[in-house]
Amino acid sequence: MVLVLLSISLIASFSLGAVYNLTKEPIAKAQQAKKEAAIKQVVPEFDQLEPVSVTPDDGGDPLTINKAMKNGEVVGYAVETYTDKGFSGRILLMVGFLPDGSIVNTAVLKHTETPGLGDKMDASKSAFPEQFKSKNPEVYKLKVKKDGGEVDAITAATITSRAFCDGVQRAYDVVKKEGGSK
Numbered sequence: 571m572v573l574v575l576l577s578i579s580l581i582a583s584f585s586l587g588a589v590y591n592l593t594k595e596p597i598a599k600a601q602q603a604k605k606e607a608a609i610k611q612v613v614p615e616f617d618q619l620e621p622v623s624v625t626p627d628d629g630g631d632p633l634t635i636n637k638a639m640k641n642g643e644v645v646g647y648a649v650e651t652y653t654d655k656g657f658s659g660r661i662l663l664m665v666g667f668l669p670d671g672s673i674v675n676t677a678v679l680k681h682t683e684t685p686g687l688g689d690k691m692d693a694s695k696s697a698f699p700e701q702f703k704s705k706n707p708e709v710y711k712l713k714v715k716k717d718g719g720e721v722d723a724i725t726a727a728t729i730t731s732r733a734f735c736d737g738v739q740r741a742y743d744v745v746k747k748e749g750g751s752k
Contacts (some may be wrong), residue, residue, distance in 0.1 A: 608677040612666025613638040613646035624744045633744050644669050649741035655733040658682040665741040670735040676738065687728035698724050707742040
């Protein structure tokens with residue numbers, strides 16, 4: 571009896587490991603393609619990217635700033651940012667800025683927010699991210715109106731809205747730290 575259970579466990583473990591090894595590379599390629607598409611979505615047209623890893627002042631995980639350049643001139647910054655303040659966990663975003671610090675666009679890379687509520691932070695689900703476009707966080711308060719800011723929260727998803735604002739603010743702070751927003 572013990573040998574049968576041991577054999578089944580070994581076969582299951584081997585199978586799981588084999589499937590993981592088969593799918594690891596395609597999943598990584600798909601994630602990289604999603605990041606590249608998000609960069610193109612959030613910054614103006616560019617011909618060169620210079621990625622830099624920057625640790626935020628709050629000591630959190632490093633963020634990647636992709637300095638977008640065209641003909642040797644900086645045309646924008648695409649920042650891979652995050653927030654741990656989401657209702658259901660970490661939210662990964664890509665936020666694009668012009669050299670003056672104004673927001674070009676945002677893209678949601680990954681989240682586990684509630685379908686039909688928190689997932690409305692994604693541009694494909696609602697117009698929530700539109701209110702960030704062309705705004706400069708230096709003067710635009712990146713907080714929901716309930717907290718004294720200027721952002722209209724997603725109905726029934728205030729926590730997600732606050733988290734989204736936190737992620738965008740975190741991105742702006744590292745761009746400013748690295749010399750953007752002039």
